Amino acid sequence: MQLLFKPAKVLLNKFSFFKKFLVLFVVVFFTLSFLISTIVSNIYSEIAFTKEERTGVELFQKIYPLIQSAQQHRGLSVNVLSGERSANSSLKEVEEKLNNDLHSLSETLKELGHLSTVQEDVTALLSDWETVKRDALSLTIPESIELHNQFIDAMFRTLLNISDETNLSLDSTLINNHLINLLKQTLPHITEFMGKSRAIGVGVATKREVTDEEHNDLTYLLKMMEEYITQGERTYEIVFNLEPSLENTIGTFATNSIAEAKQITQIIENDLLAATISIEPELYFDKTTDTINSIFELLTYQTDELDKLLTAQIKQLTNQLYLTVTLVFAIIIALGYLLISFYLAIKEQVASIQSITAKISDGDLLKTVPITSKDEFGIIGEAINKMLSSFKKVLHNSQEVSQEVAAASEQLLAITEETTKATFQITNSVETVTSIVGTQADEAKANMVLMEDFTQKLSHISSISHEVGTTTSLSSEEAENGNGIVEDTIKQMEVIHQSVRLTANVIEQLGTRSKQIEGILNAITAIAEQTNLLSLNAAIEAARAGEHGKGFAVVANEVRQLADDSSKSVEQIRTLVRAIQTDTLNSIESMEKVTTETAAGMNLISKTGETFSTIADSTKNVAHEVQKIVSSINSMLTQANQLRNSIENVAKQTEMTEDTIQSVAAATEEQLASMEEVTSSVDSLSMRAQQLQEMIEDFKL
Numbered sequence: 012m013q014l015l016f017k018p019a020k021v022l023l024n025k026f027s028f029f030k031k032f033l034v035l036f037v038v039v040f041f042t043l044s045f046l047i048s049t050i051v052s053n054i055y056s057e058i059a060f061t062k063e064e065r066t067g068v069e070l071f072q073k074i075y076p077l078i079q080s081a082q083q084h085r086g087l088s089v090n091v092l093s094g095e096r097s098a099n100s101s102l103k104e105v106e107e108k109l110n111n112d113l114h115s116l117s118e119t120l121k122e123l124g125h126l127s128t129v130q131e132d133v134t135a136l137l138s139d140w141e142t143v144k145r146d147a148l149s150l151t152i153p154e155s156i157e158l159h160n161q162f163i164d165a166m167f168r169t170l171l172n173i174s175d176e177t178n179l180s181l182d183s184t185l186i187n188n189h190l191i192n193l194l195k196q197t198l199p200h201i202t203e204f205m206g207k208s209r210a211i212g213v214g215v216a217t218k219r220e221v222t223d224e225e226h227n228d229l230t231y232l233l234k235m236m237e238e239y240i241t242q243g244e245r246t247y248e249i250v251f252n253l254e255p256s257l258e259n260t261i262g263t264f265a266t267n268s269i270a271e272a273k274q275i276t277q278i279i280e281n282d283l284l285a286a287t288i289s290i291e292p293e294l295y296f297d298k299t300t301d302t303i304n305s306i307f308e309l310l311t312y313q314t315d316e317l318d319k320l321l322t323a324q325i326k327q328l329t330n331q332l333y334l335t336v337t338l339v340f341a342i343i344i345a346l347g348y349l350l351i352s353f354y355l356a357i358k359e360q361v362a363s364i365q366s367i368t369a370k371i372s373d374g375d376l377l378k379t380v381p382i383t384s385k386d387e388f389g390i391i392g393e394a395i396n397k398m399l400s401s402f403k404k405v406l407h408n409s410q411e412v413s414q415e416v417a418a419a420s421e422q423l424l425a426i427t428e429e430t431t432k433a434t435f436q437i438t439n440s441v442e443t444v445t446s447i448v449g450t451q452a453d454e455a456k457a458n459m460v461l462m463e464d465f466t467q468k469l470s471h472i473s474s475i476s477h478e479v480g481t482t483t484s485l486s487s488e489e490a491e492n493g494n495g496i497v498e499d500t501i502k503q504m505e506v507i508h509q510s511v512r513l514t515a516n517v518i519e520q521l522g523t524r525s526k527q528i529e530g531i532l533n534a535i536t537a538i539a540e541q542t543n544l545l546s547l548n549a550a551i552e553a554a555r556a557g558e559h560g561k562g563f564a565v566v567a568n569e570v571r572q573l574a575d576d577s578s579k580s581v582e583q584i585r586t587l588v589r590a591i592q593t594d595t596l597n598s599i600e601s602m603e604k605v606t607t608e609t610a611a612g613m614n615l616i617s618k619t620g621e622t623f624s625t626i627a628d629s630t631k632n633v634a635h636e637v638q639k640i641v642s643s644i645n646s647m648l649t650q651a652n653q654l655r656n657s658i659e660n661v662a663k664q665t666e667m668t669e670d671t672i673q674s675v676a677a678a679t680e681e682q683l684a685s686m687e688e689v690t691s692s693v694d695s696l697s698m699r700a701q702q703l704q705e706m707i708e709d710f711k712l
Contacts, residue, residue: 028361032354039346047339054332060178061325064187066123067177068318071194072311073116074173077136078166078199079307080109081143082206085159086296088147089210092155093217093292106144113140126176132169139165156210163203170195184324186253189246190317197243198310201236201272202303208232208275209299212283216292226284233279240272261313268309271302359383364392371399372562398552405549408541419535421697426531428690430524443510450503501617512606519599526592529585535696536578543578546571573699580692587685594681597674604671608664622650 023031083105090098113136120130139162147155174180174195182188211228215221221229247265251258275298282290360383367380379399380392468489550571553564629643 028354028357032350036347036350039350040343043339043343043346047336050335050339051332054328054335058325058328058332060181061321061328063178064182065318065321065325067173067179068194068314068321070116070119070126070129070173070177071170072314073112073119074166074170075199075307075310075314076112077109077116078163078170078202079303080105080112081159081163081166082202082209082303083300084109084143084147085156085163085206086209086213086300088155088159089152089213090292090296091148092150092152093214110140110144113137126173128172129169129176132165132172136162136165136169152210152214156207159210160207163206167199167203170199186250186257187317187320187324189250189253190313190320193243193246193250194310194314194317197239197246198268198306198313201239201243202306204232204236204239205272205275205299205303205306208236208279208283209296209303212279212299213292213296215283216288216290216295219288221283221288229279229283233276233284236272236276236279240269240276244269257316261309261316264309264312268302268305271305275299275302360392364395367395395556398556401552402549405545405552408545415538419531419538422531426524426528430528501613505613529589529592540578542573543571543575569702573702576695576699580696583688584685584692587688590681590685604667608667611660611664 023034026034084102087098087102087105091102113133117130117133117137120126120133143158143162147158150158171180174191179191179195182191208229211225211232215225215229243265247262247269251262278290278295278298282288282295363383364380367378370378379396382389382392382396546568550564550568553562629639
């Protein structure tokens with residue numbers, strides 16, 4: 012079904028509404044014009060057909076007197092030939108009348124000009140008439156009758172040709188057809204058979220005898236008259252049943268004429284075909300003549316009624332023509348009015364929708380499409396209004412989201428700036444700790460050298476204790492120096508301990524800030540997902556709007572792109588923050604180890620300080636406690652070995668602390684770089700949110 016209408020749809024889709032309606036109007040107009048022309052042509056044809064029938068009726072009225080006169084001429088000729096001289100005057104009158112009527116018919120046909128066959132028949136009748144006039148009284152009675160019969164038969168043929176050429180034979184109206192059959196066949200043949208029987212019967216009545224030939228002729232004529240009379244009765248019965256009003260006009264004439272014709276048949280049967288012929292020829296002639304005249308009067312009256320029927324039919328067809336033309340023109344005017352009104356209504360609705368969509372494309376969302384109809388345009392208007400309402404909601408939500416994103420991005424920017432500053436401070440602190448730990452490592456190595464030297468010296472003291480006295484002063488000084496070094500080492504270890512603790516606190520703050528950043532990133536992710544969902548809904552509504560929703564689709568696409576960029580940036584930030592959190596936890600664990608080891612080192616150094624104090628005191632009292640020096644030196648040697656081991660451990664721990672702090676420094680630098688990327692992403696997000704807000708502000712809500 013779609014393929015059937017596809018060519019027309021393709022053609023009409025190339026036109027505007029005006030051209031479409033113009034095409035429809037032209038098609039309907041030409042279709043109606045063709046129909047009305049066909050109907051009018053048919054009605055005109057029927058009117059012309061009926062008028063031609065009236066011409067035939069008029070010619071019938073002219074030829075009936077010819078037939079009547081020819082039949083009278085035949086009867087009078089037989090009378091004259093039978094010896095009735097008084098019939099000559101009547102014969103002359105009939106000849107004159109027939110001659111005038113025949114020439115009048117010829118002139119009428121010449122005026123009509125289109126009935127060629129009938130005109131040829133009348134021309135032949137004129138020629139035959141001259142022969143009849145010339146030879147009728149010079150022949151025998153049978154020959155004269157035969158000559159007249161041929162002449163009258165030619166008139167009957169002319170009557171049939173008139174019926175054929177003037178459409179009377181083609182009349183499809185049942186009542187007209189029956190009346191025409193009565194006029195062209197039934198009644199004329201009754202008169203002809205009666206006229207022939209009159210001619211033969213006058214001779215028989217005059218002779219008072221009938222020959223076999225005359226008997227056969229009269230019997231044939233009697234049978235034919237009875238047959239046509241019966242046919243006429245049936246036809247009149249049908250006509251009066253079809254049109255009862257005709258019974259009031261021609262019913263009496265028809266009944267009387269048929270009754271008189273039946274009387275003639277009875278006279279023929281009872282008087283002329285009887286064994287004894289008693290009827291007078293004058294009486295028979297007068298009765299048959301009166302009956303024939305009565306039938307011709309019926310023919311004349313019936314042709315008048317048929318003419319009235321045809322005239323009424325022409326009037327009816329004319330009224331039908333006027334009514335049809337008026338009705339068709341009224342339909343064309345009404346159809347044109349409806350098409351124009353329909354076009355104007357559609358044009359107004361299209362203009363209204365076009366105006367509203369143009370304002371929407373310019374960002375004006377304040378007005379809606381007025382719904383003035385319940386057709387498809389009303390449905391389109393309602394759909395546009397619903398889409399407009401949904402788009403307003405989308406823009407309101409987008410505006411709120413953009414404001415929230417802007418606020419969140421500002422807050423995130425502030426947090427990232429603070430985090431960057433803290434990270435920068437941590438980096439500086441870690442660098443300081445790294446420097447201190449490096450110094451501490453160097454000093455620990457130096458202490459190891461000193462302790463090694465100190466151990467050697469104690470061994471030397473142990474081996475040459477006798478030299479203790481001389482070297483007591485030197486030992487006292489060395490002890491005091493060692494004590495100072497230990498005190499410096501204690502102070503340096505205290506500084507290291509405080510730096511490590513500060514670094515641990517900063518790293519813990521960094522972990523806390525990282526968790527705060529992750530919470531903010533979760534909020535931004537939720538906002539981006541909501542923005543993406545809203546942009547998807549806006550894109551769907553814009554797609555439903557077709558051409559008018561392209562502007563909305565662009566806005567929705569920008570919002571979706573912004574949401575996607577925000578989500579990607581948040582994921583990058585989250586990845587960096589999680590890496591920072593991992594490094595922070597590792598740094599905290601390392602710092603806790605450093606703190607523990609530093610505390611142990613401080614304890615050892617404190618013990619070393621106490622030992623150096625003891626050495627100093629012992630050195631001061633070496634003079635009077637020389638005996639105790641060996642044991643003390645041995646004890647010191649043991650403690651020195653322990654101290655050396657402790658210092659070695661401190662050196663190793665310091666190296667480990669230095670490595671850990673370097674790792675912390677590297678992680679801190681990476682975190683600082685990541686925070687710079689986060690700051691850049693937050694700036695981009697803030698700028699995108701500002702652009703989205705500016706785009707939304709272009710719409711009038």
